Amino acid sequence: MFRVAFQIALALSAISGALGAALPRKRATICNGRAELCSRPYGNTTFLGSHDSAFFSENPFALARDQEVDIPSQLSLGVRFLQSQAHEKDGELHFCHTSCVCRILFDGGLVVDYLSQVKTFLDANPNEVLTLLFTNPEGLSLTDTWKPAFDSSGVTPFTYVPPQQPMKRSKWPTLGELIDSGRRVIVFMDAGADGSVDFILPEFPMLWEPPFDSTDSSFPCSVDRIEGPLSTQDHLSMLNHNLDIDLFDTGILISDRGHAPTTNGITSIFANANGCAPLAGGLAPNFVMLDYANVGQGKTAVDRLNGF
Numbered sequence: 001m002f003r004v005a006f007q008i009a010l011a012l013s014a015i016s017g018a019l020g021a022a023l024p025r026k027r028a029t030i031c032n033g034r035a036e037l038c039s040r041p042y043g044n045t046t047f048l049g050s051h052d053s054a055f056f057s058e059n060p061f062a063l064a065r066d067q068e069v070d071i072p073s074q075l076s077l078g079v080r081f082l083q084s085q086a087h088e089k090d091g092e093l094h095f096c097h098t099s100c101v102c103r104i105l106f107d108g109g110l111v112v113d114y115l116s117q118v119k120t121f122l123d124a125n126p127n128e129v130l131t132l133l134f135t136n137p138e139g140l141s142l143t144d145t146w147k148p149a150f151d152s153s154g155v156t157p158f159t160y161v162p163p164q165q166p167m168k169r170s171k172w173p174t175l176g177e178l179i180d181s182g183r184r185v186i187v188f189m190d191a192g193a194d195g196s197v198d199f200i201l202p203e204f205p206m207l208w209e210p211p212f213d214s215t216d217s218s219f220p221c222s223v224d225r226i227e228g229p230l231s232t233q234d235h236l237s238m239l240n241h242n243l244d245i246d247l248f249d250t251g252i253l254i255s256d257r258g259h260a261p262t263t264n265g266i267t268s269i270f271a272n273a274n275g276c277a278p279l280a281g282g283l284a285p286n287f288v289m290l291d292y293a294n295v296g297q298g299k300t301a302v303d304r305l306n307g308f
């Protein structure tokens with residue numbers, strides 16, 4: 001009797017295990033905070049971005065900072081596009097500014113620690129799509145240097161691998177599809193993305209950039225960096241909406257904290273979006289990248305660009 005009951009229990013647990021594996025995940029009904037965004041293609045969505053996200057400091061004398069608040073705080077403000085620049089230091093991958101680009105060095109810590117914070121966010125926020133844009137000025141190896149950081153932080157299983165490359169702006173999945181698949185982190189890299197790691201996507205064949213480090217608060221728009229066979233309109237688009245000051249006309253650029261409330265205001269962001277729209281098929285930008293993402297109205301501007 002006992003044995004029969006035991007065998008039934010075993011059979012039942014096998015059946016429910018098989019069912020559990022076969023049942024699709026419950027479909028997301030809220031995506032990046034909005035029901036409407038679940039059916040919105042990634043290429044037709046505007047995301048708030050943080051420029052040099054790892055270079056945060058509350059200290060106003062940290063001249064090489066571009067942000068005031070840390071990664072978890074940026075994410076809780078609604079930032080869903082994190083940009084940062086990495087270098088090798090003592091054999092490890094760090095997010096750093098370098099003096100060779102006229103910036104005072106700022107060590108934003110290990111890339112793997114940064115990515116671990118991203119993983120914590122992803123675990124706690126299962127209905128969020130996130131984009132990472134990392135710059136790799138030294139062209140460090142994807143397989144030997146970058147992938148291990150993604151693997152040890154646990155971010156790799158969340159990364160999206162497009163079915164073909166380059167992906168046209170109109171071909172990206174919806175936010176709902178990305179979330180339902182569990183592969184909801186899109187990773188771009190500006191240099192050295194040679195295809196050796198399938199989820200580290202080369203930036204410029206799919207995302208064009210206007211000039212960066214503008215010292216002109218009207219942000220004149222032009223196509224500064226682009227690659228590959230796709231037209232500009234078939235690329236994703238972004239605003240480098242971060243204003244710099246030329247320190248005593250020395251050519252040393254520092255981010256303009258004083259004007260950040262105006263720069264990150266609705267008027268300035270919309271003017272920049274309108275200035276770039278003719279180059280982007282009349283569409284809103286996909287990414288609005290700011291310095292001091294905690295200052296101003298970045299999230300409200302992005303919501304409005306998304307039609308809310």
Ligand SMILES: *[C@@H]1O[C@H](CO)[C@@H](O)[C@H](O)[C@H]1NC(C)=O
Nearest residue numbers: 043044045046283284285286
């Ligand atoms: C999304 O599509 C609408 C309608 O065509 C357009 O107005 C908007 O600019 C698009 N946004 C993006 C980011 O492509």
